[in-house]
Amino acid sequence: MRRIFVPIVIFLIASSVIFAAVGGVSADISQKNAKIFINNQTFSTKVNRVVVFRDRALVERTAKVSIPSGESKIVLKYLPQQIDKNSVRVAVSGGAKASLGGVEVFLDKFTPEAIQSLKDSIQAIDDRLNELKIEEEGIATQKDFLKSIASLGGAETKGQQLVISPQNLTATAKFLESQLQKLAKxxxxxxxxKRELQRKKKELQEHLNNISRGGASRGYRVEVPIRNSSAADFNVSVKYVVYGAGWQPQYDARYDEKSGRVELTYFGVVKQSTTEDWDNSEIVLSTAQPQLGTEPPELTKWLLRKYVLTYKKSRAIGGGELLGLAEDKIMPAAAPQNIEAEYSTSTAEISGETVIFNVSSRRTIPSDGQDHRVVIADLNFDAEKKFVAVPKLDQKVYITAKCKNTSDYLLLPGKVSVFQGNAYVGTQYFREPLGFEREFTFAMGSVQTIKISRKRTKEFLENTGIIGQNRREFFAYEIEIENNSMSDAVVEIYDQIPVSGDEDIRVEDVKFQPSPDRRDKNFDGEVVWKISIGKGQKKKIMMQFAVKYPKDVVVQGL
Incomplete structure (x- = not known):
């Protein structure tokens, strides 16, 4: 008698030996970061604080260094190519008494060795990924083998027959369970x-791509002499302006029907592609225009020219071309991107026309050119809601929310994503800064609980005059509104009657039931009703008019 499951042990032992042979390779890879070199010592730096302006950023790098007594030189390497070299400032603090000399900034070029080092690191990752693939294939083979054994259960051979005993079945099941668990781990x-290696490979590949296309083939080196009375530890601070960064305000506005309030989340959307990550850094958002140069500005020629209108061509439906003034384009609203925001409100400072937002906790903003939202403030405003309908054009009732800025924050111009509850409504914009007590209105979309309809109830034509030289057309309309909500409402309903643009065309016999609350003087023909309607109620508005004109005239607009 022989046991079927004995070869399993041999197979698994052999496989584990193979895996151990290929599993010892690791890739310890890191990107170069700005470093400080003093004599033969190397010190790492970190981005401690970033003041983000609209089109650039002021970066502060810090490091703790040990400096011997006497004269030395602080050398900071690998700063981004996009820095403004005239903005570099260096300061030291702590330790012994020390004095700094003049700051010098040099443009370095990456050596071919640096490029080859990146390629070698990427190749090492690829090699390890291939090894892991072999391991995965081995695991799959083992699982298939175990499944084939499982199909035999705890069978033993006895002569030419397979005999299954409870003892063998139990032992086989336990063994298979143990081995499958090991394979799963x-x-x-x-x-x-694999996931970690692929992440590292992506970072290295992006860095290599930047170098290959010249985007990061150069970087700045900063040198500053230092003299101190005795050996000591110092805190070094290096500040510089770097381009390729900026921020803009953005908002989420949510109207809560139950509370009648608008919750406005104030964001700063930060984007940067400076080639260096801001890792766990203090972030400050500013509307100032930085002036870090040491020389006064120079006037340029003030040139006057004739203003000439420029035209643009746009293709109409059907293939024709339209001519129009080259005005700003109005684009349809798109649903907001699902950008992850880091929540922690900020403090605001206003100095003259400059607004500064200090984000309260540290953030990480990678150099990826993507939007990263930080929360400036969560604000709440009382809202005066109003229902508005224009049933001639759209048989829906819309809601607007009128608010007043009662917060301590200046609301800067920016995009507002509007929500009614959790439902996205659309995009609006703050076109100008909104200070304290300034009013603003959100269009919150249509409501489902208040219905409105408009239909024509009468239309006929008759000939008038002594010999029927004139025609008279009669029109009558009925507007019906129904309140299915749980509360009373006041709905402003807009409609219109035609206005004659010719002395031979007359609009007469105009009647309303009920009378409109307003007939707009600036828009002749527009009428407005303010209809108070209780919950569960229906109300109707009737309007009619007649248009009289010569029978040989075709009236445009009817």
Whole structure:
């Protein structure tokens, strides 16, 4: 008698030996960051604080260094190519008494060795990924083998027959369970390692791409002499302006029907592609225009020219071309992107026309050119809601929310994503700064609980005059509004009657029931009703008019 499951042990032992042979390779890879060199010592730096302006950023890098007594030179390497070299400032604090000399800034070029080092690191990752692939294939083979054994259960051979005993079945089941659990753990370990390697490879590849196309083929080196009375530890601060960064205000406005309030989340959307990450850094958002140069500005020629209108061509439906003034384009609203925001409100400072927002906790903003939202403030405003309908054009009732800025924050111009509850309504804009007590209105979209309809109830034509030289057309309309909400409402309903643009065309016999609350003087023909309607109620508005004109005239607009 022989046991079927004995070869399993041999197979698994052999496989584990193979895996151990290929699993020892690791890739410890890191990107170069700005570093300080003093004599033969190297010190890492970190981005401690960033003041983000609209089109650039003021970066402060810091490091703790040890400096011997006497004269030395602080050398900071690998600063981004996009820095303004005239903006570099260096300061030291702590330790012994020290004095700094003049700051010098040099443009360095990456060596071919640096490029090759990146390529070698990427290749090492690829090699390890291939090894992990072999491990995965081995695990799959083992699982298939175990499944084939499982199909035999705990069978033993006895002569030419397979005999299954409870003891063998139990032992086989326990063994298979144990081995499958080990394989599952191995598979999870491989998946985690592959994910981390792929992340590192992506970072290195992006860095290599920047170097290859020249975007980061150069970088700045800062040198400053220092003299101190005795060896000591110092805190070094290096500040510089870098381009390729900026921020803009953005808002989410949510109207809560139950509370009648608008919750306005005030964001700063930061984007940067400076080639260096701001990792766990203090972030400050500013509307100021930085002036870090040491020389006064120079006037340029004030040139006057004739203003000439420029035209643009746009293709109409059907293939024709339209001519129009080259005005700003109005684009349809798109649903807001799902950008992850880091929540922690900020403090605001206003100095003259400059607004500064200090984000309260540290943030990480990678150099990826993507939008990263930080929360400036969560604000709440009482809202005066109003229902508005224009049933001639759209048989829906819309709601607007009128608010007043009662906060301590200046609301800067920016895009507002509007929500009614959790439903996205559309995009609006603050076109100008909104200070304290300034009013603003959100269009919150249509409501489902108040229905409105408009239909024509009468239309006929008759000939008038002594010999029927004139025609008279009669029109009558009925507007019906129904309140299915749980509360009373006041709805402003806009409609219109035609206005004659010719002395031979007359609009007469105009009647309303009820009478409109307003007939707009600036827009002749527009009428407005303010209809108070209780919950569950229906109300109707009737309007009619007649148009009289010569029978040989075709009236445009009817």
């Amino acid at each position: 191995e598979k999870t370990r491989i998946a985690v390692e």
